Amino acid sequence: MARRCGRATSRFTLYSREIATLAVWLCLCLLLPSAVEAGLYTASDQIVQLTPGNVESVLLNSTAATVVEFYASWCGHCIAFSPVYKSLARDLKEWKPAVDLAAVDCAAEENRKVCISYSIRGYPTLKFFHAYSKAGSTGKPFRDFPRDVRGLRHKIIDQLETHSETWPPACPPLEPTSEAELDSFFETNNVQHLALIFEEAKSYVGRELTLDLLQFENIAVRRVLKTEEGLVTKLGVTEFPSCYLYYPGGNFTRLKVKVEARMFYSYALQRLQGVVRSGKPPPVTTDGLTNSTEDPWRPFNRSRVYMADLESTLHYSLRMEVAAHTIIKGEALIALTKYIAVLAEYFPGRPVVMNLLKSVNSWLQNHIGGEISYDAFKEILDNSAQSPDTALPEGVRWVGCQGSQPHFRRYPCGVWTLFHVLTVQATNAEDSDPQEVLYAMRKYVQSFFGCRLCAEHFENMARESMTDVDTLSAAVFWLWSSHNRVNNRLAGALSEDPNFPKIQWPSPEMCPACHMVKDNGDHQWNKDQALSFLLSYFSSSSILKDYLEDEVQILAKQREKHTSQQLALEAQKHIERKAREALDLMTHPLTSQPTVEEEEEEEEEEGEEPQDEAMADEEEEGGEGAAAADEIGGKTSEPSPWAKPEMEVGRSRRQAHRKPSIVGMRMRDVQEDIVDLDSFVNQHYKAKALQVAASSRVRPRTLQRKVEQESGPVFGLGMELDGGLGMVGLQPMEADLELDVAQQTKRLQKRELTSQNFGEELSRRGRWMSMLNIGFSKVDISLCVILYFMSTMCLLAMYVFFKNRLKLRRVKISLP
Structure with missing residues (x-):
């Protein structure tokens, strides 16, 4: 027996190469075709x-023993x-x-030859394959095997235990130990704790617990018979069974548990100091956690739920996972609608969050x-309409x-x-559908949850x-039991946090009344106590x-974000508008200006009085110089009588085709733009008004033929400089047409503003050829x-x- 104990003890160490091989084919099994998933079992x-x-x-030739069920999916x-x-x-x-x-x-046709090769003729059939089974082995069948977990486990x-020389290397010894072996145990085994299970010969507690702890380091389990x-x-x-912790030097102490049973022993031993899962780093203290995470560690009560976690989940769910879908339609849209409806009805959030939902x-x-x-969807989620007291905090905490x-x-x-x-809050609602919350969760996970497996x-x-x-209540129980199933499956996985191991929750420490033991010693949940605990633990008051x-800070941040987005949007629109204007100038350059009559008609439609304009021609006797005055924006009592026929003609032309305006002035057609050169000089350099005697009289000039000329009022050379074209204005000298001081001041201000806008427009556009063309006709x-x-x-x-002449005067030298 000593020889076998020594051999078994040496096999207690896990072989990393063999475990890696086992992990490889396990991963391959998880990635099998969908035909395999059509059976009674899934990954x-x-x-x-x-x-x-x-x-x-x-x-064949496996390092682990294997139990195989041969079944037919149609078999009742x-x-x-x-x-x-x-x-x-x-x-x-854990085994x-x-x-x-x-x-x-x-029942699958592709597996027919496999079942025939292992002599399967009825269903279901269970067979046990020893470790390192040889080729040709068909396994050892279980005759009249029990239909319960405890009987199958035994x-x-x-x-x-029927293994002889081919003992599984990962399996610790299962035979009883002796006092002689314990005296030298710590000399041959590097462990921190040794748990001794005292039991009767027919008990399986010691062997079950030995296999339950084989994936954990710094602890070993041995059974001691009565x-x-x-x-x-x-x-x-x-008492039998009972558990004692044995230490070097013969020191020992009894392990205190609520019930002397396998599950309570297992949970208590796994929580001993220094006991960690194989391949996992040891748990660290709170000080170490502060330095190992990107955020500062926040001390918290492990037996309570925090609203910060729930709001962080909503943020990540709605702003990260749902955002992966640019267009949401079909089943995804239905899932999102159901999910938001359940949140709006049952989420116990703060008023600002509930308003947003x-x-x-x-x-x-x-x-x-x-x-x-x-x-x-994000515009509504971010409250772009700026509804009061409505926000979902951004970021996670x-x-x-x-x-x-x-x-x-x-x-x-x-x-x-x-x-x-959500499931607990739904129990407090009247006439609530038991499937409502579960269905919404199922559809959301199916459509949006990032981890597809x-x-x-x-x-x-x-x-x-x-x-x-x-x-x-069944909905609460279903989710809770499903969560524990996931915890069982992920226990020991790489995703398990060593500081928060995956356990069957709640633990005996958190809810002692939730755990009980059957008559045969197996663990059993007290569902009434478990439901009471769940309703209390996840209630809104807790x-x-x-x-x-x-x-207040959340709403302020939201307003600040909204304002910055609006500014960025306006800046973007401004840039796009500038680009369009530049493109329009390149494709449709402005080469003509509207006529004087079009200007007067436009001013009449805008509710302003018509403008005065005096045109002069050099067809009059005396060779006197010609000057044209165009008061842009200036007001007179009525248009000149000689300008009315031209206004009628301009109105008909403008109705046929309207020309764009530039900074308060209208561009004239080139063929009709007859302007004196002095007016352009005055316009370009913004010369000051010429000081001219107000009493001087000039005859009105016109472009009409002599036969068409009519008598008009006498004009005086004004003091103002035209703001648009820099021309000297001609104003009537009659007393009843003189403007008062206020009207003149207003006209001067308007002309000055028009001149400034015109100069800024020309400098901004930088179109020198267009500027030089202003005021010149083709003549x-x-x-x-x-x-x-x-x-x-x-x-x-x-x-x-x-x-x-230079050639004629050049001296000609004759040759001798």
Whole structure:
């Protein structure tokens, strides 16, 4: 026996290479084709599904013993047995390095040869394959196996002990220990704690607990039979079973638990100081947590729910996960609508948050159409309309869902907490549908939850049993039991936080009354106590408001963000408008100006009095200089009589085609733009008004023929300089037409403003050719060209003349 104990003890150490190999084929099994998922089991059930491609690698020459169920998916007994087999897989989850569970659907045509090769003729059939089974082995069948988890567990232990030389390397010894072995135990084993289970020979508690703890370091478990009188007397054991912690030097202490049973022993031993899961870092203190996370550590009560976690979950859910869908339509839109409706009805949030959720819910309910864009949804979510006292805090602030590292817990913890709170709040509502909250959660996870494998596992659980929920209490229980199933599956995974291990929640410490033991010693939940605990733990009155951002600050940040967005939008629109104007100038350059008559008609339509304009021509005798005055914006009592016919003509032209205006003036057509050069000089350099005697009289000038001229009023040369074209204005000298001082001052101010705008417009556009073209007609330009040509020809003639004269005067030297 000593030889076997020594051999078994050496095998207690886990072999990393073999575990890695086991992990590889487990991952491959999780990625099997959908045909495998068509059977009674899925990847969420922690049962390896066999196929022709992996059956030999799983069953032959394996480092772990394997229990295989051969079933047919159409078999009624197989269907009835499947829940028991799933429960067995969850119960033996911690045994996986030593014992694994597998299944194969013999009803699938691709698996027919596999079932025939293992001599399967009835369903369901259970077979046990020892570790390192040889090729050709068909396994050892379980005859008349029990249909309960406890009986199957004991049957597996019995078969596991039948190993001889091929003992599974990951499995610790299961035989009883002796006082002699314990004396040298700490010399050959590097562990911190040794747990001794004192029991009777027929008890399985010690062996079950040994396998339950084989994935944990710094602890070993040995069973001591009641007949080992030396140890029983030495430790003073009087109850069987009971657990004692044994230390070097013979020191010992009894492990205190509520009930002397496997589950309570397992939970208490896993919480001993220094005991960690293999491959996991040891838990760190709060000081270490402060330095290992991106946010400062926030001390919190582990037995309470925090509103900061719920609001952080809403932020990440609605602004991060839903944002991954640019267009939301179909099933996703239905899922989002149901999700928001449940939140608006049952979320126990602050007033500002509830106002926001109700606003979003109202918008979705009133939406017409089969799709929405996330940008439109985000405008409502960010309260772009600036409704009072309406906001959802931005950013996350985890408290009860903090993790020891940034990648631990947080959002997944927040999602579970939010779902639990919603189901509990729904129980307080009258005439509430038991499936309402569960259906909304199921659809949201299915459509939006980022971890797709997690969503698939959740859907598997929902498809399996969610339809059986018919009461509000059953909805609370379903979510709670599903959460514990997920905890069982993820225990020991890389995503498990060592400071917050995955356990069957609530723990015996948190809710002692929730745990009880059956007559056979198995653990059982007290559902009445568990429901009472859940309703109290997730009630709105128990949610703590610590670490929440003040509502005033939330609203202020929202207003500031909205203002900055508006400024950025206006700046963007301004840039786009400038770009369009530049493009229009390049494609449609302004080359003409409207006529004087068009200006007068436009002023009449705007409610202003018509403008005075005096046009002069050099057809009059005496060769007097011509000047044209155009008062832009100036008011007179009525238009000049000689200008009325031209106004009528201009009105008809303007109705046919209207020209754009530039800074208070209208561009004239080139063929009608006859302006004196002095007026352009005055305009360009903004010369001051010429000081001219007010009494001087000039005859009115006109472009009309002599036969068409009519007698008009006598005009005096005014003191003002025209703001638009820099021309000297001609004003009537009659006393009844003189403007008062106030009107003149107003006209001067308007002209000055028009002149400034005109100059700014020209400088901004930088269109020098267009500016030089203002005030010149084609006649003026033609005259300039002719004069330039004649000057050139004159210079050329002079050059030829003087060159010839120089040749004539050159001295000619005759040769001898």
